[in-house]
Amino acid sequence: MGxxxxxxxxxxxxxxxxxxxxxxxxVNNFYFEDSFIRSLYETNLKAGVDYMEFGYRASKTLxxxxxxxxxxxxxxxxxxxxxxxxxxxxxxxxxADVGRTDFKTDIIDRKDSVVxxxxxxxxxxxxxxxxxxxxxxxxxxxxxxxxxxxxxxANGSDLDTALDxxxxxxxxxxxxxxxxxxxxxxxxxxxxxxxxxxxxxxxKQIGIHAHNNQQLAFANTIEALSLGVNYLDATVSGMGxxxxxxxxxxxxxxxxxxxxxxxxxxEFIEDNVQKLRDSGAVWGYDVPYLLTxxxxxxxxxxxxxxxxxxxxxANMYLELLENNI
Amino acid sequence: MGxxxxxxxxxxxxxxxxxxxxxxxxVNNFYFEDSFIRSLYETNLKAGVDYMEFGYRASKTLxxxxxxxxxxxxxxxxxxxxxxxxxxxxxxxxxADVGRTDFKTDIIDRKDSVVxxxxxxxxxxxxxxxxxxxxxxxxxxxxxxxxxxxxxxANGSDLDTALDxxxxxxxxxxxxxxxxxxxxxxxxxxxxxxxxxxxxxxxKQIGIHAHNNQQLAFANTIEALSLGVNYLDATVSGMGxxxxxxxxxxxxxxxxxxxxxxxxxxEFIEDNVQKLRDSGAVWGYDVPYLLTxxxxxxxxxxxxxxxxxxxxxANMYLELLENNI
Numbered sequence: 001m002g003x004x005x006x007x008x009x010x011x012x013x014x015x016x017x018x019x020x021x022x023x024x025x026x027v028n029n030f031y032f033e034d035s036f037i038r039s040l041y042e043t044n045l046k047a048g049v050d051y052m053e054f055g056y057r058a059s060k061t062l063x064x065x066x067x068x069x070x071x072x073x074x075x076x077x078x079x080x081x082x083x084x085x086x087x088x089x090x091x092x093x094x095x096a097d098v099g100r101t102d103f104k105t106d107i108i109d110r111k112d113s114v115v116x117x118x119x120x121x122x123x124x125x126x127x128x129x130x131x132x133x134x135x136x137x138x139x140x141x142x143x144x145x146x147x148x149x150x151x152x153x154a155n156g157s158d159l160d161t162a163l164d165x166x167x168x169x170x171x172x173x174x175x176x177x178x179x180x181x182x183x184x185x186x187x188x189x190x191x192x193x194x195x196x197x198x199x200x201x202x203x204k205q206i207g208i209h210a211h212n213n214q215q216l217a218f219a220n221t222i223e224a225l226s227l228g229v230n231y232l233d234a235t236v237s238g239m240g241x242x243x244x245x246x247x248x249x250x251x252x253x254x255x256x257x258x259x260x261x262x263x264x265x266x267e268f269i270e271d272n273v274q275k276l277r278d279s280g281a282v283w284g285y286d287v288p289y290l291l292t293x294x295x296x297x298x299x300x301x302x303x304x305x306x307x308x309x310x311x312x313x314a315n316m317y318l319e320l321l322e323n324n325i
Numbered sequence: 326m327g328x329x330x331x332x333x334x335x336x337x338x339x340x341x342x343x344x345x346x347x348x349x350x351x352v353n354n355f356y357f358e359d360s361f362i363r364s365l366y367e368t369n370l371k372a373g374v375d376y377m378e379f380g381y382r383a384s385k386t387l388x389x390x391x392x393x394x395x396x397x398x399x400x401x402x403x404x405x406x407x408x409x410x411x412x413x414x415x416x417x418x419x420x421a422d423v424g425r426t427d428f429k430t431d432i433i434d435r436k437d438s439v440v441x442x443x444x445x446x447x448x449x450x451x452x453x454x455x456x457x458x459x460x461x462x463x464x465x466x467x468x469x470x471x472x473x474x475x476x477x478x479a480n481g482s483d484l485d486t487a488l489d490x491x492x493x494x495x496x497x498x499x500x501x502x503x504x505x506x507x508x509x510x511x512x513x514x515x516x517x518x519x520x521x522x523x524x525x526x527x528x529k530q531i532g533i534h535a536h537n538n539q540q541l542a543f544a545n546t547i548e549a550l551s552l553g554v555n556y557l558d559a560t561v562s563g564m565g566x567x568x569x570x571x572x573x574x575x576x577x578x579x580x581x582x583x584x585x586x587x588x589x590x591x592e593f594i595e596d597n598v599q600k601l602r603d604s605g606a607v608w609g610y611d612v613p614y615l616l617t618x619x620x621x622x623x624x625x626x627x628x629x630x631x632x633x634x635x636x637x638x639a640n641m642y643l644e645l646l647e648n649n650i
Contacts (some may be wrong), residue, residue: 184579185510185544186551212540214575219510219544226511249612250539253619254509266638269612287574287594294578313591 010257013230017051018044018248019209021071022095023233023240025055028281030069036272037071037082040236045090046264047252051117053093054079059102079114091116095147096137098122098129103136110141117143119175124154127162131169138170145207145231147175151191152182152296163195167202173231174204178220181213181243181293185223192224199228207231210246212238212285213293213302217246222254236265237273239281242299243289282306287313295320335582338555342376343369343573344534346396347420348558348565350380353606355394361597362396362407365561370415371589372577376442378418379404384427404439416441420472421462423447423454428461435466442468444500449479452487456494463495470498470532470556476516477507477621488520492527498556499529503545506538506568506618510548517549524553532556535571537563537610538618542571547579561590562598564606567624568614607631612638620645 020040021032037054044052055071063072070078074094086092094115096103107118118137122130130146137144146166151159166174176191183191192206199206208224208231210217221232234251238244249269252260288302291313297320305316345365346357362379369377380396388397395403399419411417419440421428432443443462447455452473459469471491476484491499501516508516517531524531533549533556535542546557559576563569574594577585613627616638622645630641 184547186547214578215537215540215543215572218540222509222511247540249615253539253615263639263642266612266642270636270638287591290574290578311595313595314588317588317591 010255011230012257014225014255014257015050015205015207015231016048016248016251016255016260017053017093017207017231017233018049018235019053019233019245020235020239020248022053022055023235023245024281024283025069025071026241027239027283028069028276028279029067030055030071032069032071034081036276039268039272041082043264043268045088047248047261048257048259049090049248051091051093053095053119054082054115055094057094057096057101057103057106057118059100059106061102062100074115076108076113076115083114086114091143093117093119093143093145095119095121096133098126098133101133103133107137107140107142115142117145117172119145119147120171121147121149121177123149124158124162127165131165134169134171143173144171145173145175145205146171147177147207147209149177150179150298151177152180152187159194163198167198167204172205173207174198175207175209175231175233176224176229177209178211178217180296180298181211181217181289182296183210183216183220184214185216185219188220188223189227192227192229196228205231207233209233211240211243211293211299212245213243213289213299215285217244218250218254221246221251237269237284239273239276239283242283242303243285243293244283288316291317291320295324297323335580336555337582339550339580339582340375340530340532340556341373341573341576341580341585342378342418342532342556342558343374343560344378344558344570345560345564345573347378347380348560348570349606349608350394350396351566352564352608353394353601353604354392355380355396357394357396359406361601364593364597366407368589368593370413372573372586373582373584374415374573376416376418378420378444379407380419382419382421382426382428382431382443384425384431386427387425399440401433401438401440408439411439416468418442418444418468418470420444420446421458423451423458426458428458432462432465432467440467442470442497444470444472445496446472446474446502448474449483449487452490456490459494459496468498469496470500470530471496472500472502472532472534474502475504475623476502477505477512484519488523492523492529497530498532499524500532500534500556500558501549501554502534503536503542505621505623506536506542506614507621508535508541508545509539510541510544513545513548514552517552517554521553530556532558534558536565536568536618536624537570537572538568538614538624540610542569543575543579546571546576562594562609564598564601564608567608567628568610568618569608613641616642616645620649622648
């Protein structure tokens with residue numbers, strides 16, 4: 001499969017999705033000021049972003065609403081308070097985790113909702129449950145994506161089987177998710193080609209959601225893009241769990257479609273990002289994340305290391321190496 | 326030209342060069358503590374680094390030695406104070422800028438020196454002077470490289486001519502230098518293939534020195550590596566002018582040759598990097614560097630913006646855009 005498009009060209013099929021609230025919410029337990037969310041919404045509109053993800057539709061049975069900000073639950077009214085009827089070209093998405101969403105009660109008909117798309121997050125071994133949620137959301141009238149997490153750990157033939165099942169489902173888009181930030185561009189390219197083959201065969205869009213453990217989130221995103229992947233996740237200044245995500249400002253700087261506009265985003269960053277960091281939100285590349293990424297492990301050890309101000313990178317590395325034996 | 330080597334293989338032709346003192350010296354005017362340099366030398370030895378660059382051999386006529394740390398001049402004695410006779414497998418390099426080095430007086434015979442390699446930094450339009458320096462150093466017995474800076478601004482046919490001239494010279498290695506941090510991996514690959522063609526034709530090694538303006542220094546380095554480029558520059562935690570360089574810890578984490586060892590480097594980082602930052606040394610990815618990189622401009626406007634704590638990213642962007650018209 002060859003390169004799709006040249007650096008100087010633009011591809012109208014590209015969709016940029018801002019996942020700042022959703023992945024960034026994992027950093028601050030979804031406690032964002034309303035003014036922040038409103039300003040981000042206005043910024044995304046001006047910047048030409050195609051989808052803005054407002055957070056999770058988490059189960060209030062499993063998660064205590066008093067212990068999280070409202071964007072973990074994304075009530076219809078919370079979103080409407082920001083966007084009204086969202087009478088714009090930008091679509092609204094919400095993520096729903098397999099096993100952590102009361103979808104049959106909490107996901108209403110699209111005609112009564114301001115949400116346009118549900119993104120179903122799943123691991124490989126929960127694909128059957130993901131399919132059930134995809135079909136449910138599809139019948140309710142929503143666009144859907146399936147985001148297969150921790151893909152760098154997947155066994156090749158299991159993945160092939162899963163992709164074929166998803167290809168035959170009604171899902172609109174299948175996402176490559178490098179949850180551990182462990183993929184190198186060469187590996188991302190190989191995965192992208194595998195996903196794109198299924199996409200071509202069954203008429204599905206393909207997306208990518210990258211993490212920055214090895215400072216490769218942007219590089220992996222544009223590598224996948226160059227091969228034909230067209231749903232691209234990014235967050236403002238990479239805000240997201242652990243090492244964070246692909247920086248929206250890098251991505252919009254790269255894309256050639258004149259609909260994308262970097263300037264409003266620059267203003268938003270200047271007004272908000274340092275303030276967020278000063279308020280205690282910690283994310284972005286750091287040595288411990290490099291180590292979990294390099295060893296293809298969940299970032300939890302790195303998050304703990306940084307949160308607790310531990311010392312001893314070398315020891316941590318040794319412990320991680322022992323996990324891999 | 327295809328990929329050279331697989332992710333799981335290793336290539337014994339790879340040479341890793343630590344440029345921390347030299348490029349990092351541009352951040353702190355080369356004022357490093359001797360203990361820092363000594364510890365870095367010990368670390369590089371343990372980590373399996375192939376070349377350690379100690380700084381510049383700058384002209385003391387043009388630059389006042391009272392206004393810079395000693396590594397801008399790299400006197401033979403300064404280096405010997407750290408390395409003795411350097412009776413190790415690691416080689417020592419020094420950079421010499423075209424037009425800023427009194428090479429005929431300051432570069433002595435290799436047999437009397439602890440330096441193994443001179444790296445001649447030049448722009449495209451000063452290649453004839455670079456050749457004179459290369460021939461001089463070669464006759465004195467040194468390995469030589471030529472580092473063609475600001476390559477992202479080069480006119481294609483001028484570059485072809487220059488590469489052919491350099492191919493016919495006695496230089497050992499020709500470096501791709503992305504001074505502005507503006508190259509995307511796809512562009513790096515195209516340049517790498519051009520350089521490698523000359524390398525194959527004339528028997529030259531090819532190197533890469535990347536900058537991190539768009540968080541692509543590591544990605545560009547491994548992209549070039551995968552095509553056959555084998556002299557790889559990196560610095561500890563990316564320390565270098567402006568957005569800095571390819572992080573040594575990312576590079577050593579990637580390379581599969583068991584001679585490279587990440588652990589001593591992790592200890593060095595923990596003991597030194599935050600201390601350097603606390604002492605006022607500022608480097609690394611930031612929005613203003615993204616903007617100059619994206620627009621393929623010298624980082625000086627970004628360095629000034631950050632140093633003077635200016636505000637107004639959007640205005641800065643507008644001004645840079647006007648430079649490009």
